Amino acid sequence: MSEDAVVTLAYSVTYGVVLWYAVRLHFRHRRLTRRS
Amino acid sequence: MTKVRAVMALAAIVAAYGLYLVIAAPPEAVQRTYARILHIHAPSAWLAFLAFFVTAFGSIMWRIRRKPVWDRLAASSAEIGVLFTGLALVTGMIWGKPVWGVYFDWADARMASTAIMFLVYLGYLALRRATRDPELRAARASILGIVAVVQVPLVYFSVNLVRTLHQTPTIRPGGSPIHPAMLQALLVNLAAFTLIYIALLMGRMVVGRLEQEAASALEPVAGAAVLPPRLDGAVDV
Numbered sequence: 471m472s473e474d475a476v477v478t479l480a481y482s483v484t485y486g487v488v489l490w491y492a493v494r495l496h497f498r499h500r501r502l503t504r505r506s
Numbered sequence: 507m508t509k510v511r512a513v514m515a516l517a518a519i520v521a522a523y524g525l526y527l528v529i530a531a532p533p534e535a536v537q538r539t540y541a542r543i544l545h546i547h548a549p550s551a552w553l554a555f556l557a558f559f560v561t562a563f564g565s566i567m568w569r570i571r572r573k574p575v576w577d578r579l580a581a582s583s584a585e586i587g588v589l590f591t592g593l594a595l596v597t598g599m600i601w602g603k604p605v606w607g608v609y610f611d612w613a614d615a616r617m618a619s620t621a622i623m624f625l626v627y628l629g630y631l632a633l634r635r636a637t638r639d640p641e642l643r644a645a646r647a648s649i650l651g652i653v654a655v656v657q658v659p660l661v662y663f664s665v666n667l668v669r670t671l672h673q674t675p676t677i678r679p680g681g682s683p684i685h686p687a688m689l690q691a692l693l694v695n696l697a698a699f700t701l702i703y704i705a706l707l708m709g710r711m712v713v714g715r716l717e718q719e720a721a722s723a724l725e726p727v728a729g730a731a732v733l734p735p736r737l738d739g740a741v742d743v
Contacts, residue, residue, distance in 0.1 A: 473538060473539040473540060473604070474539060476539075476540065476543070476600060476604060477539055477540065477542050477543055479600060480543040480546060480547075480596075480597045480600045480601065481525075481543075481546060483593070483596055483597065483600070484546045484550065484593050484596075484597060485521075487589065487592075487593055488589075488593075488702055488706075491586075491589055491706060492514065492705075492706065492709070495706070495709045495710060495713055496709075498713050498717075499507060499709070499712060499713050499716065502713065502716035502717065502720055503716065
């Protein structure tokens, strides 16, 4: 793996996980507000 | 959720600027491009420390005031703290393999103490799922939330206490030994991650409140009111 690929992997994992958590929160919020 | 979206948008702008600074910063003399990973690794770890301090604060406040909002703050912050501790461990591993030659080393004080802290806070989240009673859950979790925070200074100062593989803090009193461009990128990323934390915390607290309301609406209300028939003819009032 090249140096740039390793760095890209680290950034993709970090921002990917943060985005996944934010999207998950968004959908949980939408589901809960629809129910009420 | 409008405020959450506004903070998240601001965080995205600062993060994008941070990313630009990371790319524009010169490669490190020894670690070359790999040093760029530290611009997200260190903020992730900082966020984890901040999140666990907020958990302890929320736990203390719940024990004093007994209001659900403090328990929600503690729980929300712990969840995000676990997320960022996990990220600090993973980015550290991705960086560690090419630079140190190992993904992880239990003999290193910083790595081992961070992994233990990660497991303890996973335990905190598991403890919260052990009971449905919000009062009991908050009472149990608040004790662990207060006790577990002692790990944060231990993890932070572990590199000073035991000199192993991990370096000592880069940003310290009396000047930082890194290039100004690198320092600027690191500080901007630190600000971006703090904003991300604030946005996620606000969003998680809103979701937590809605979940609590939904759970209390589902509680059996008829169970306490319906009484078994009295066979002696007496009437319950």
